[in-house]
Amino acid sequence: xxxxxxxxxxxxxxxxxxxxDETVFIIGENVQEAPFMATRELIQRFGPERVxxxxxxxxAIAGATVGAACAGYRPVCDLNFADFIYCAADxxxxxxxxxxxxxxxxxxxxxxxxxxxxxGFGTGPEHSHVPSAMVLNNPGLKLVLPSTPYDAKGLMKxxxxxxxxxxxxxxxxxxxxKQEIPEDEYLIPLGQADIKxxxxxxxxxxxxxxxxxxxxxAKQLExxxxxxxxxxxxxEPLDMDTIIExxxxxxxxxxxxxxxxxxxxxxxxxxxxxELAFDYLDAPVARVCSANMPVAGAEMEKYxxxxxxxxxxxxxxxxx
Amino acid sequence: MSNLTNTxxxxxxxxxxxxxxxxELNVRMASEGKLRTFYHSAQGHEAIGxxxxxxxxxxxxxxxxxxxxxxxxxxxxxxxxKPSVSEHLGxxxxxxxxxxxxxxxxxxxGIFAQGGTIGSAFVLSxxxxxxxxxxxxxxxxxxxxxxxxxxxxxxHEAMNLASCWKLPVVWVVENNLMAWFTxxxxxxxxxxxxxxxxxxxxxxxxxxxxxVFAVREAAExxxxxxxxxxxxxxxxxxxxRFRPHSEGRPDVCHYLxxxxxxxxxxxxxxxxxxxxxxxxxxxILTKNLIDExxxxxxxxxxxxxxxxxxxxxxxxxxxxxxVYAP
Numbered sequence: 001x002x003x004x005x006x007x008x009x010x011x012x013x014x015x016x017x018x019x020x021d022e023t024v025f026i027i028g029e030n031v032q033e034a035p036f037m038a039t040r041e042l043i044q045r046f047g048p049e050r051v052x053x054x055x056x057x058x059x060a061i062a063g064a065t066v067g068a069a070c071a072g073y074r075p076v077c078d079l080n081f082a083d084f085i086y087c088a089a090d091x092x093x094x095x096x097x098x099x100x101x102x103x104x105x106x107x108x109x110x111x112x113x114x115x116x117x118x119x120g121f122g123t124g125p126e127h128s129h130v131p132s133a134m135v136l137n138n139p140g141l142k143l144v145l146p147s148t149p150y151d152a153k154g155l156m157k158x159x160x161x162x163x164x165x166x167x168x169x170x171x172x173x174x175x176x177x178k179q180e181i182p183e184d185e186y187l188i189p190l191g192q193a194d195i196k197x198x199x200x201x202x203x204x205x206x207x208x209x210x211x212x213x214x215x216x217x218a219k220q221l222e223x224x225x226x227x228x229x230x231x232x233x234x235x236e237p238l239d240m241d242t243i244i245e246x247x248x249x250x251x252x253x254x255x256x257x258x259x260x261x262x263x264x265x266x267x268x269x270x271x272x273x274x275e276l277a278f279d280y281l282d283a284p285v286a287r288v289c290s291a292n293m294p295v296a297g298a299e300m301e302k303y304x305x306x307x308x309x310x311x312x313x314x315x316x317x318x319x320x
Numbered sequence: 321m322s323n324l325t326n327t328x329x330x331x332x333x334x335x336x337x338x339x340x341x342x343x344e345l346n347v348r349m350a351s352e353g354k355l356r357t358f359y360h361s362a363q364g365h366e367a368i369g370x371x372x373x374x375x376x377x378x379x380x381x382x383x384x385x386x387x388x389x390x391x392x393x394x395x396x397x398x399x400x401x402k403p404s405v406s407e408h409l410g411x412x413x414x415x416x417x418x419x420x421x422x423x424x425x426x427x428x429x430g431i432f433a434q435g436g437t438i439g440s441a442f443v444l445s446x447x448x449x450x451x452x453x454x455x456x457x458x459x460x461x462x463x464x465x466x467x468x469x470x471x472x473x474x475x476h477e478a479m480n481l482a483s484c485w486k487l488p489v490v491w492v493v494e495n496n497l498m499a500w501f502t503x504x505x506x507x508x509x510x511x512x513x514x515x516x517x518x519x520x521x522x523x524x525x526x527x528x529x530x531x532v533f534a535v536r537e538a539a540e541x542x543x544x545x546x547x548x549x550x551x552x553x554x555x556x557x558x559x560x561r562f563r564p565h566s567e568g569r570p571d572v573c574h575y576l577x578x579x580x581x582x583x584x585x586x587x588x589x590x591x592x593x594x595x596x597x598x599x600x601x602x603x604i605l606t607k608n609l610i611d612e613x614x615x616x617x618x619x620x621x622x623x624x625x626x627x628x629x630x631x632x633x634x635x636x637x638x639x640x641x642x643v644y645a646p
Contacts, residue, residue, distance in 0.1 A: 025454075049454075055484065060443045060477035067447015070432035071381065073454065090437050090474070095444065099433060101642045103425040104417030104634075107432045108645035139643050163645040 001180040007037035009149035009181065010170060013156035014039060014076065016185065018046055021074060024160055025050040027061055028078025028114070036116040037175060039078055062088035062113070066096045066165075069109040074160055082115030082169045083129045096165035097140030110163045112156075117145075117169040118209055118258050119290075119305040124297030128305070130208065130258040130290075132265050135167045136236055142166040142190060143235045147211035149179040151233055154188030162190065171209045191237030195246070199228035202315050203246040205269060206256040207231060210306060214256055217311040225319050235265060243269070244277050251282040252318040256311055261289035283318040324533070326604045332532050333599055334613050335370045336592050339395045341617040343388050345405060345625055350567040356410040357421030362388025364530075364562040367591035368494050369393040369464060371535030372555070375543050376462055381430040381448040383441050385464035385494055387561070390415070390424040390434070393464060399429050402624045411631035418634045419642065430459075439472025441465045442491065446478040449489035449552070460488040460546040462539070468499030470513050479520040479552065488546035490539065491554045494529060496561045501572050514556035522552050529557030530589045533598070560586035 004012065018024045025046075026039050032053050034040035043051045054061045058079060065077035079085055085092055092113055099109040119128040135143045144159050144166055146152035152170060159166040196211055197218055204214040204227055211231045218227035228246050232239055247253050253273060255266035266287035273285055288306045295304045343362050350359045362369070369385070369392025376382060376397050384393040389408070391401050407414025408421055416423040423434045433444060445463030452459040469475060470493060482489050493513050497504045510516065517524025523545070527538045535557055542553040562583065564571035571578050599605035 052485075055477070055481055057477035057481060059474045060446060060481040063440060063443020063474060063478065064447035064450050064481065067432070067444040067449075068451045068454070069447070070444075071448050071451030073451055090440055091443060094437055095433070095435055095440055100645045101639075102416065102420045102423050103433060104419045105642045105645065106417070106425045107427055110645070142644075 002183055003178055003180050004149050006149045006152055006170070006174045006177045007040070009153035010038040010156055011040055011042060013153045015042060015045060017157055017160045018042070018050060023073045024076065025052065025073065026076045026078060027052045027054055027065055029054060029056055029061070029080050031078045036080060038114060038170065058084050058087035059091055062091035063095070065111050065113070066091055066099065066109050069111040069165070070099065070107050074110050076112040076114055076160065079113055079115040081127050082117035082131055083126050085113065085115060085131055085135070085167070092141070092165070093138045097138040099140070100164065101140055108163050109165055111165050112159045113165065113167045115167070115169050116172055118171045118173060119295055119301050120173040120209065122298040122301050125294035128295040128297070128301065130169060132169070132235055132257070132259045133263060136265065136268065140165065141236065144168045144190060144233070145207040145235065146170060146233065147174065147196070147208050147231050149177060150181045151188060151194065153181060154186050155190070155233060158187045158190055169208070173209045188233070190234040191239050193230050193232045193239035193242035195228065195242070196231050197227065197229040199226040199250065201226040201250055202252040202254065202319055203228045203230060203243065203250045204254045204256060204311070204315065205230050205232065205243055207233070207235065208258060210256040210258050213306060213308050213311050216308045217315060220308070220312055221315060225315060227315060240272055240276060243273065247273060247277045248280050251280055253281070254286045254288065254311070254314045254318060256288045256306055258290055258305055260292060261287065262292045264289055283320065286314045286318050288314045329599055329604055330609070332370060332374060332536065333595050333605060335374065335395045336366050336532060336595055337613050337617045338401070338620060339366045339370055339388065339392045340592055341621040342391050342395070342401045342404065342624060345621045346389070346408060347563065347567060349405065349408070349625070355408045357408055359389060359408065359567045360386050360565065361561070361563040361567065362392050364560045364586065364590070365494055365496065366392050367532035367535050367595070368492060368529050368557045368559060370396040371532040372462060372492050372539035373397040374536055375540045379430060380459050381432070381445070381452060381461035383445045383448065383461065383463035384424055384431065384434060385441070385466060386438065387466070387494060389422055394424070394429070397429060399426065402627055405624050405628040406631050409628045410633060411628055412634040413627065413631040438466065438469040439474040441469055442474045442478035445489050445491070446482045446487055449482060449487035450485070452488050458547050460490060460543050462490045462492065462543070464492045464494060466499065467493060467495040467497070467504055467508070467513060470516070471499065471507060479517070479522065479554070482552040483520040483522045486549060486551035488549070489552045490542040490546055491552065492539070493554060493556045494559055495556050496559050498561070498573065500565050501574055503573055512556060514554055517554040522554065524554040524556065527555050527557045529559035530591045530594055532591055532595050562587060
């Protein structure tokens with residue numbers, strides 16, 4: 001085992017896959033210096049042909065990614081902020097997502113769209129969002145949301161090897177998070193949830209930084225309520241089986257998600273729980289999400305995105 | 321032009337006639353209500369796709385324009401246009417398996433994708449060209465767009481990126497002076513789109529898009545540059561569409577009918593007529609050969625129609641299997 005932090009885990013996965021497969025390359029804005037760390041130190045090892053600093057042109061970067069992917073490469077496209085997916089929406093939502101379907105499965109587009117997501121640094125409405133629901137609304141895209149260094153590495157390696165476009169959003173607040181991971185190579189399949197903490201009274205489903213809010217809430221409630229925390233790790237594909245199995249045991253559930261509440265991930269997961277496990281529920285599904293407003297910056301941010309106290313309150317509200 | 325043999329010249333003429341006949345077939349089937357989707361006729365535009373694609377190698381990448389829904393380009397590249405009509409009838413033997421009714425894909429011939437939001441052509445073709453450059457085998461990408469595509473941001477992002485990275489791509493702009501119903505004179509600040517190329521430090525040329533030989537010559541030059549590693553170029557081919565923007569739509573400029581005099585004037589320079597006249601004058605085409613080519617193209621179009629009508633529809637159960645690649 002070795003200790004590694006979150007961004008190092010992503011960079012290590014990229015390096016291993018670039019070493020293993022010469023069709024893998026990185027394209028994006030400032031990927032050589034890497035302000036968000038994920039691609040840091042790869043330039044020294046792989047050179048500018050495979051770690052390509054592009055103009056600030058999200059449509060061109062994403063379009064070139066899709067084009068190269070169709071022609072046999074496995075590009076990793078670094079959008080910097082996940083919010084910038086909107087700048088490249090035509091190419092990611094209409095082209096990458098629909099490539100395989102719209103061309104009868106004859107040419108697919110294996111690529112990864114990398115973006116740093118979420119709040120915590122007061123960066124305001126255009127740099128703090130986790131645009132999960134929007135991705136899920138575009139069938140053809142997969143969505144990976146790692147909450148730990150171990151997951152970040154194993155999921156990135158799988159995402160690169162996947163034959164489809166995968167959105168991989170990592171969280172700003174997790175960059176320095178450390179964990180021991182195996183020295184040897186490992187992969188984590190997409191669509192396999194991880195039980196981050198076992199419990200018996202209530203199930204909390206959360207991804208990315210919200211997993212850590214859930215774990216903190218579970219700690220605060222220790223001795224009073226036994227909380228099980230499930231991290232789906234990818235929302236497409238989504239492992240509902242693990243969630244449903246947990247609910248059969250706890251009969252109560254809270255979904256925590258950093259995306260906007262309205263028409264969001266928690267609403268989708270909540271509805272699926274109703275369809276698959278209604279008879280096991282002893283309380284309505286509760287959700288804690290970002291408020292139905294843009295994400296404010298600076299001091300106002302905390303009123304927009306989920307806080308630990310809200311997760312604690314939601315757990316208490318279903319444990320009557 | 322000097323390097324074209326008489327056989328090459330006749331072949332270009334033959335391709336123009338085949339393109340026109342297949343386009344006429346789609347237009348007729350659209351009017352009969354047999355096409356299950358929309359259709360944007362290429363009539364008037366044929367010389368561009370035919371002339372430029374005739375210089376491509378089989379392994380060069382191609383992004384076709386929406387005009388003729390790909391017919392002029394695949395015919396130019398020497399492919400069989402048969403799957404076009406099948407696709408438009410929603411049949412499984414279509415280019416895209418009848419899934420979208422319009423998209424072309426043919427991996428063997430370097431056609432990987434087509435998009436419906438114009439402008440994407442620019443950035444996707446930059447990606448194909450990036451792959452071509454990485455392959456290091458001298459491949460180029462040729463991408464066809466309309467004047468309307470150049471009005472989207474992707475055009476400018478792609479031209480800048482491709483010129484910075486010296487990507488082997490040739491952008492052929494088919495300027496028919498009208499994007500949908502809005503004329504270029506009201507939507508471009510420049511007279512010639514090719515002038516934009518200067519801003520991105522790449523060659524840009526204005527070509528007579530009705531003259532298949534002029535298009536071919538310019539394409540050859542641009543492809544040579546790209547193959548040598550000298551980067552992208554733009555060819556602006558001035559042309560005119562003889563039919564409405566799409567079949568069944570009103571044929572207007574803004575909201576008023578297009579000028580009949582203008583249409584008649586441009587039809588005097590019909591690319592097929594120009595080519596035929598030139599080759600007759602050069603005594604390369606004879607009356608017999610003209611008739612023979614006409615007959616052959618009619619037969620081919622009939623065969624295409626029969627093939628499309630007799631082909632099966634895709635099984636709807638495959639839809640769910642296509643959302644994600646295995």
